[in-house]
Amino acid sequence: MENLLNNSAIPSRLITQSAIALGSNLGDSQEILAAAIETLAQTPGIKLLAKSNWYRTKAVGPPQPDYLNGCAILQVEVIPELLLEILLSIENKYGRIRRDRWGARTLDLDLLLYNDLILNTPQLQIPHPRMCDRAFVLVPLAEIAPDWVEPVCQRTIKELVKDVDCSDVSLFKGD
Incomplete structure (x- = not known):
């Protein structure tokens, strides 16, 4: 992570918006x-907007409990690769164990959008490659971002x- 912060090709005051799921x-x-x-909001270089x-x-994949899902808009001062590292470390902090693709999990954080950036590397694709298919x-x-252009x-x-079937998505009112 340190070498990403010290890369001289990165602008010194990179500030942009990002969307996460x-x-x-x-x-x-x-x-x-x-x-x-709360962890995201307290992370240096990230402001919750x-x-x-x-x-x-309803869960996608093998039989498992329903999900709680949401999204957040962040103001970030970090490059996308570092933001991904931060998201993965937060997943780990809350007990994320990667076993089965689309399996049950304590926490899943996906980087959806990073301003209007299009990025396709082996480690990271922005916009998230399946976001447009997922209600x-x-x-x-x-x-929270109806006018953001993918x-x-x-x-x-x-x-x-x-364009997506939203029948399996309902507002959570708490238990």
Whole structure:
């Protein structure tokens, strides 16, 4: 992580907006998601600008409990690769264990958008490659960033959400 911070090719005052998705379906998901948001908000180089409501969603993949999902808009002063490292370290902090693809998890943090950047490396794709197909991402993102233009398809989030089946996404009212 240190070498990313000291890269001389990085502008000294990089400030941009980023969108992330949050999800959990193991443990006390509501508590874990709230703690993850708080951790992000207290991380140097990151400022929480907006957070969606939480939504209960059906899991994709093997049989497992429903998820709580939401999105957040961040103002960041870090490059995308470092932001990804931060997200992965927060997942680990809250007990994320990577076993099965699309398996149950305590915390999932996905980097969706980084301003209007299009990036495709072996480690990171921005915009997130499956975000436009996922109601559990688009519904909460449309709540807080409806006019953000997805840079690959050049459509707003509020336009994209109209093209997905949202029947398995419902506003979470708490237990």
